[in-house]
Structures are given as structure tokens and as C-alpha cells.
Amino acid sequence: MASHDCTKEHLPEDNRTDSGIESYRSIVKSEEPRGPSNDLSGPRDKFSGGEEWLDSAYGSSSLTVESLSDIVGGCTISSSNQQVQSSELSEQEQEQEENLLTTITEDGDTILHLAIIHEISPLAKELIQIFPTEVLDIQNNLYQSPLHLATYLNLREVVQSLMEKQVSIELQDQDGNTALHVACQHGQLECATEMTKDVSPSKLAPILETQNWRGLGCLHLAALNRQHEIMKLLIKNGADLNIQEGTSGKTPLHLAVELHDITSVKLLLGSRANVDAAMFNGCTPLHLAVGRQDATIATILCQNGADKMLRNMEDETALDLADGNDDILALFPFDDIQISGRSLVGVKF
The missing domain is CATH 1.25.40.20 (Ankyrin repeat-containing domain)
Known part of the structure; x- marks a missing residue:
């Protein structure tokens, strides 16, 4: 009798459409909750109403491109240490600004996560320059780093900016996928290229050997x-x-x-x-x-x-x-x- 395992049309449980993003199930929600989509290759779950998006991380408040931009509107970037220049601000104002820039929402998202989710690449790139690397590596409640999200959305320039700041490429999301896994699954060649082109073989090898869950x-x-x-x-x-x-x-x-x-x-x-x-x-x-x-x-x-x-x-x-x-x-x-x-x-x- 022919071997069952050798003849059956059986692939590992992935042709599998999960990247860990789950259609932004816990990241971007409309006013009426929707179940997660199993098709991550379809339209992105970005809920828009004119120029604003409702985001669960901010409760009933709305986010606009302008309001996100206002968060960093008064910040400039130092070419020497890439830190926010705030010499003209009072100590209290500096603390308020710092708290605002590093606020983490109930879904675990930083302002950078949100800028990427809403595909506001110029703002995301500015935030990347402002934030220290340890903030750039913060993972949300789905264990997605900004690099995961930028890769899934195929934001090559954002991925490039993150890699220039030497973010971690080893971080795994809730399904065990690194950002490079996400690129391989969804065919994001440009993002995969950015994540590999200036990485030493000794650093890249463990990523290539990493298996998701x-x-x-x-x-x-x-x-x-x-x-x-x-x-x-x-x-x-x-x-x-x-x-x-x-x-x-x-x-x-x-x-x-x-x-x-x-x-x-x-x-x-x-x-x-x-x-x-x-x-x-x-x-x-x-x-x-x-x-x-x-x-x-x-x-x-x-x-x-x-x-x-x-x-x-x-x-x-x-x-x-x-x-x-x-x-x-x-x-x-x-x-x-x-x-x-x-x-x-x-x-x-």
C-alpha cells in the first residue's frame, strides 16, 4: 500500500495566511468591532472617515494626519546625538513632550506604530530619527515591532530608516515570525533586501535559521x-x-x-x-x-x-x-x- 504521508496533498498548515498582524485586529478598530480576517493579502483594514481614522488605542478620540504630526511638530533633530533638542523648553514642558512621544496605548502601540499603521511615512521616518533604538524596538500587544508593521505594509523607506538605526531583526511576533519571515511570506522583496543588505553574515544566520511557532x-x-x-x-x-x-x-x-x-x-x-x-x-x-x-x-x-x-x-x-x-x-x-x-x-x- 502506498505511504499515506508521501502521497497525500498535505502542506504544513501554512499556506497559511498569518503574519501576526491579523488584519490589525487589536491595532485599528472601527466603532463597531469586526472579527479578524484570515486574508492578509486583501485590502488593508484601515478605517477612514474623510481625513481621520478611529483608533482603539485612543478610545473614542480620533486621529488625523495633522494631529499625529502635531505630536512632533516642535521637535528638531540633532545631527550629533539624534536626540530631541528642547533647550528653549521649560523642564515641565520637556517632561510633557517626552511623555507624549513615548506614550504606549492600551494596545501596546507607540506613536511610531500608529504612524506606520496609518502609512504616514514622512512622520514615521521623523519619529525614527527622534527615538532611541530601544524605543524603536518596542513590541505591541501582538509582539509586533515597528519593523514588523513597516514590512507588512511594504513601506520600504521606513524599513530602511529603521535598519539604519540598527533596530533588532531578531524580534518575533505572536506567531514567532521575525520581520524577515513576514517579508518572505508576503513577497515584500524590497523590504527583505533592506533587512539583509548591510547585515553581517554572523548576525543574519540566526534569523535565517529561526523557525516560527x-x-x-x-x-x-x-x-x-x-x-x-x-x-x-x-x-x-x-x-x-x-x-x-x-x-x-x-x-x-x-x-x-x-x-x-x-x-x-x-x-x-x-x-x-x-x-x-x-x-x-x-x-x-x-x-x-x-x-x-x-x-x-x-x-x-x-x-x-x-x-x-x-x-x-x-x-x-x-x-x-x-x-x-x-x-x-x-x-x-x-x-x-x-x-x-x-x-x-x-x-x-
Whole structure:
């Protein structure tokens, strides 16, 4: 009997549409609560009424672009220490200004979080220059840092400004995703590039190895979401091609095979991914390709040296999963099968 794990169309529970943002469930709310959306690829949950947005962090008060701007309207930036210059303010005024700039809402958001949520990039960039790094790394109640939010919203210039201030790229949101995970899942190539271009290999390597709470690393997410350019970027930056996800031990190549994604399969094999990598149950990419009756990818794997005789934990070779598919059976040699010392090759029955 064919192995259930090798033949079923089963991907890790992500093609999974969560980045930890949950459509801003706890960040931006309308006057009437709405349930979280499972589709983070659709329109952003920004509730507008003319020029103002209602935000749960401020109760019944409204936020406008102007009111957010007014918060930092009197602040200037020092080129030497990047701190707010307030020499002309009284001590009490300085304290009030500092409290206002570092206020954290009931949802855990700083003013910077809110500026990013409302996509006011000029204001966000100004705040980034004003705030010290430790404030830039504050995570809200969903454990999202400003870098997470800017990446999800594909605000490249904001991501660039945050990276120039050397914010942490290691922080994980409530789903265990770093900002780079978010970029890989949602195809934010420019943001991913900003987060990797000036980072030392020793600092980037742990991020590339980090798995979210579902066991998926950055390269897994990129493969699952067919983000080929991001896959190239990660590979260029030293991502482990054979990293196993935490639930069943699939490598990015296994995931690409499951998705019938020929482009990813060729990309990974061309970068020297292990064609015979085994899942926890012993299934190789060839087991998966044959079990899914994908003769094209099975052929590519064989052309790249896949071992056709490897057995999984159910003692099955890939041939055992062919299920009579002539295109796939043609990949397997029978010249070693003999009856009474006579080869069966060329024998007609």
C-alpha cells in the first residue's frame, strides 16, 4: 500500500495566511468591532472617515494626519546625538513632550506604530530619527515591532530608516515570525533586501535559521508562497537549503515538490540542495513527486541524481508509489531484474 504521508496533498498548515498582524485586529478598530480576517493579502483594514481614522488605542478620540504630526511638530533633530533638542523648553514642558512621544496605548502601540499603521511615512521616518533604538524596538500587544508593521505594509523607506538605526531583526511576533519571515511570506522583496543588505553574515544566520511557532523558517515561507526572487535573495545570503521545518521535517525542496512548483525545484537543485533529503518519515522529494503522480518533477529529480532505491519508514521506494503511471515507471530501470539468469529488459509478455 502506498505511504499515506508521501502521497497525500498535505502542506504544513501554512499556506497559511498569518503574519501576526491579523488584519490589525487589536491595532485599528472601527466603532463597531469586526472579527479578524484570515486574508492578509486583501485590502488593508484601515478605517477612514474623510481625513481621520478611529483608533482603539485612543478610545473614542480620533486621529488625523495633522494631529499625529502635531505630536512632533516642535521637535528638531540633532545631527550629533539624534536626540530631541528642547533647550528653549521649560523642564515641565520637556517632561510633557517626552511623555507624549513615548506614550504606549492600551494596545501596546507607540506613536511610531500608529504612524506606520496609518502609512504616514514622512512622520514615521521623523519619529525614527527622534527615538532611541530601544524605543524603536518596542513590541505591541501582538509582539509586533515597528519593523514588523513597516514590512507588512511594504513601506520600504521606513524599513530602511529603521535598519539604519540598527533596530533588532531578531524580534518575533505572536506567531514567532521575525520581520524577515513576514517579508518572505508576503513577497515584500524590497523590504527583505533592506533587512539583509548591510547585515553581517554572523548576525543574519540566526534569523535565517529561526523557525516560527509552526516550525517554518524564512526559506520555507518563501517556497510555500512561490516567492522566487526572495528565495534567490535568501540563498545568496547563505540560507540553509536543507533546513527542515519542525512538524514533519520537510525541506524547502519537499515543499516545492508538493506545490508542483517547477521553478522553485530547479532553483533549489541548481543551488545544490540535497536531492535525497529525507523527512522524519524517510520520504525523499522523489517519494513525494511520485506519490503525487508528478512525472515532470520526478524526471527533474532523477536527472539531478535522485536515488530511486531509497526506502522510507514504511519500507517503500519511490517506485512502490508509482501506482501504474507509465511516465513515472519509465524513469525506473529494470535491467537488474532477472529470471533464471536472464534479464527482463526487452522481454515482451
